[in-house]
Amino acid sequence: MSILQTPFPMGWQHYLLGGLCLGAGVALLFLFTGRIGGMSTVFSSTWSYVVRRPFFQQARLVDTRGWRLLYALGLIAGALAWWLWRGAGVAEGTQVPWWLLLAGGFVAGYGARLGNGCTSGHGICGLGSLQWPSALAVLTFMGTAIITANLVTRWIV
Numbered sequence: 001m002s003i004l005q006t007p008f009p010m011g012w013q014h015y016l017l018g019g020l021c022l023g024a025g026v027a028l029l030f031l032f033t034g035r036i037g038g039m040s041t042v043f044s045s046t047w048s049y050v051v052r053r054p055f056f057q058q059a060r061l062v063d064t065r066g067w068r069l070l071y072a073l074g075l076i077a078g079a080l081a082w083w084l085w086r087g088a089g090v091a092e093g094t095q096v097p098w099w100l101l102l103a104g105g106f107v108a109g110y111g112a113r114l115g116n117g118c119t120s121g122h123g124i125c126g127l128g129s130l131q132w133p134s135a136l137a138v139l140t141f142m143g144t145a146i147i148t149a150n151l152v153t154r155w156i157v
Contacts, residue, residue, distance in 0.1 A: 026128065027128065035064075036125045038122070038124075039072070039121065040109075043109075044056060045064055045068045046065060111144075122134040122138050126138070
């Protein structure tokens with residue numbers, strides 16, 4: 001068994017293709033509009049439609065929510081197109097309890113706010129534009145993710 005088969009038992013090519021598509025997408029968004037396509041800001045700007053708290057009503061969120069919502073819908077449409085093209089396949093599940101997934105979502109959301117962006121913003125857009133703070137954020141995200149995944153795996157299994 002090769003070293004690539006162990007972490008990628010279903011192959012690595014589709015991950016490479018997905019990464020190239022994401023990179024091309026954010027590069028084209030920046031090239032044609034000058035906008036940065038991180039998803040945590042998309043999430044916050046979308047909440048500005050329904051939550052009236054001052055954080056969500058900042059001009060930077062309210063003024064950009066239209067294009068950000070279209071951007072998110074484009075990601076969903078792209079995933080749907082890929083799913084339809086490749087075939088539905090078998091649905092995958094997890095043995096992780098729902099409450100732990102929920103807690104992980106809250107921790108990830110808090111981390112995105114604390115880090116002033118998410119992995120897509122820092123990892124794809126920030127690193128792509130050679131931003132030093134994004135490099136530090138990605139190292140922190142990845143280090144924390146590796147440690148957490150190993151601890152949780154040992155705790156659950």
